[in-house]
Amino acid sequence: MLLFDGDENRATLQQQMSNLNLELEKLCAENYRIIDPVSQKQYKFHLLLSSDMKFLVTLLGLCGPTDDHPCFLCDVIQAQLSSRSAFENDVLPREHVANPSSSAARSDFGVRAESILPPSIIDWSDVLGDVLHNGLRVYCTTWDEIFELTGATGKENTRAINLLVLQNSLIFSSRSL
Amino acid sequence: MNFFRFSLFCSSCFVLDSKRAAIVQVFKDCGATNACFVSSQESNGKFHLARVNNANFRRYLSKFKLEHFQAIFPGQDERARDYFRLFQLLKELLDIANTWKPSQVQIARYEQAAEEFRCLWVGSPPNAQLRVRALFGTSKFTPYCHHLVFHVPQVLKKYGNIIPFACYALEYNNSRNKKYYWNTSKKDGTALVQVMERILRVTFNPFSDFFPFHCPIDSCRFASPSGSGLTRHVLHSHPDSEEAEDEEDWLTEDEEEEESDDDDDDDDFDIQSEIEDHEVSSEQNVTENDDDDEVEIVNSARTDLWQTLDAAS
Numbered sequence: 001m002l003l004f005d006g007d008e009n010r011a012t013l014q015q016q017m018s019n020l021n022l023e024l025e026k027l028c029a030e031n032y033r034i035i036d037p038v039s040q041k042q043y044k045f046h047l048l049l050s051s052d053m054k055f056l057v058t059l060l061g062l063c064g065p066t067d068d069h070p071c072f073l074c075d076v077i078q079a080q081l082s083s084r085s086a087f088e089n090d091v092l093p094r095e096h097v098a099n100p101s102s103s104a105a106r107s108d109f110g111v112r113a114e115s116i117l118p119p120s121i122i123d124w125s126d127v128l129g130d131v132l133h134n135g136l137r138v139y140c141t142t143w144d145e146i147f148e149l150t151g152a153t154g155k156e157n158t159r160a161i162n163l164l165v166l167q168n169s170l171i172f173s174s175r176s177l
Numbered sequence: 178m179n180f181f182r183f184s185l186f187c188s189s190c191f192v193l194d195s196k197r198a199a200i201v202q203v204f205k206d207c208g209a210t211n212a213c214f215v216s217s218q219e220s221n222g223k224f225h226l227a228r229v230n231n232a233n234f235r236r237y238l239s240k241f242k243l244e245h246f247q248a249i250f251p252g253q254d255e256r257a258r259d260y261f262r263l264f265q266l267l268k269e270l271l272d273i274a275n276t277w278k279p280s281q282v283q284i285a286r287y288e289q290a291a292e293e294f295r296c297l298w299v300g301s302p303p304n305a306q307l308r309v310r311a312l313f314g315t316s317k318f319t320p321y322c323h324h325l326v327f328h329v330p331q332v333l334k335k336y337g338n339i340i341p342f343a344c345y346a347l348e349y350n351n352s353r354n355k356k357y358y359w360n361t362s363k364k365d366g367t368a369l370v371q372v373m374e375r376i377l378r379v380t381f382n383p384f385s386d387f388f389p390f391h392c393p394i395d396s397c398r399f400a401s402p403s404g405s406g407l408t409r410h411v412l413h414s415h416p417d418s419e420e421a422e423d424e425e426d427w428l429t430e431d432e433e434e435e436e437s438d439d440d441d442d443d444d445d446f447d448i449q450s451e452i453e454d455h456e457v458s459s460e461q462n463v464t465e466n467d468d469d470d471e472v473e474i475v476n477s478a479r480t481d482l483w484q485t486l487d488a489a490s
Contacts, residue, residue: 005368050342052344053321074327081323131275131329131343135325137319142264
């Protein structure tokens with residue numbers, strides 16, 4: 001477990017991940033095998049990286065969801081983000097596209113900086129998305145779009161709406177009293 | 178009660194337009210108990226949804242009705258039906274994605290539902306047999322939607338399961354660590370050390386193995402070291418017992434108190450129920466198989482643990 005006091009930005013992550021990187025490199029040098037000193041059993045590891053999009057983008061040096069290549073798993077461009085035919089025919093996973101040795105290849109596929117994790121440890125095929133944040137953000141986006149369409153955006157009546165919703169909790173608390 | 182009347186008075190001072198009132202009614206019917214709507218400076222003063230946690234949003238998805246959307250879009254029944262269908266599909270997608278080891282049939286159903294979700298969102302192509310009007314358009318199709326529609330089925334086919342890679346446990350730890358952090362003393366500058374010490378005290382407490390919480394049914398061997406999952410175990414395994422009826426009464430009161438006491442401003446993911454479900458399912462397997470081998474395995478594991486503790490000391 002890694003606990004640190006600070007924001008989730010690139011400089012802080014670089015500083016705090018340095019010790020963890022040393023341990024991961026040691027594990028990589030031992031071919032991802034650890035022997036339990038008590039039971040003498042050998043355990044083999046396969047490292048996978050899964051997190052929300054913001055953390056992955058910061059960690060892997062990608063440019064983010066507003067870039068031309070917004071997905072961290074494939075090289076789909078922004079205009080074809082919703083196209084199934086493009087996804088099945090034209091789009092390649094990042095493991096086939098970017099082993100970004102040259103800076104030109106790196107800038108072509110939305111990799112704007114060096115990965116904080118050493119490239120020998122995490123392969124692009126071992127990066128996975130997180131279904132929890134995924135569902136949350138899709139749900140919020142859908143409601144925000146409905147607010148936009150119905151013209152319900154604007155801050156003038158927010159206090160009244162929140163008070164209306166808060167009545168439910170006040171009913172609960174009055175019952176417990 | 179005076180505070181309750183005061184809030185009613187304050188809310189009656191404002192006049193809501195019909196669409197906003199319809200949106201608020203959706204969340205009131207779903208049982209929302211906290212301030213759900215925010216107009217913050219980050220969003221340029223726009224009115225948007227806030228304070229969504231995992232337990233709440235999946236609970237709301239199952240409670241949406243067609244009448245809610247007909248009230249939001251009055252006189253547009255087809256449009257209301259499309260929005261209702263969109264939320265139904267989202268619920269179906271997330272239910273399958275949160276199933277422990279879904280079958281091939283479920284994965285195939287996920288792909289069908291994802292395709293329908295995409296067609297509803299961006300509209301069907303012009304050469305399609307069944308034309309669907311776009312609800313939001315391609316410009317609103319975010320990378321998160323792309324991942325949910327295209328990449329989650331790939332992961333399900335490759336690994337057979339996506340729950341281990343979801344961040345349920347991590348977010349539960351995060352909320353717990355935040356709670357511990359605000360209970361520490363900030364004088365010495367050792368707040369993080371105090372957090373780590375408290376985590377070690379709670380999670381590696383050896384005495385919890387000696388004094389576990391046993392199931393009240395005498396013939397059952399279920400025992401939980403921390404007491405978590407005991408009520409669910411009684412409700413699921415012994416639904417006809419007297420203890421289950423008592424537990425049901427307690428459970429409803431506890432849920433109401435939890436909902437009314439929730440005051441955090443950040444996203445707070447309720448993973449405890451998910452963890453308890455898995456604990457209960459695993460423990461049920463143990464109780465159903467009445468072999469002595471598993472008891473021996475547990476005992477040998479405990480002796481190994483004590484040997485390691487002795488060696489460490």
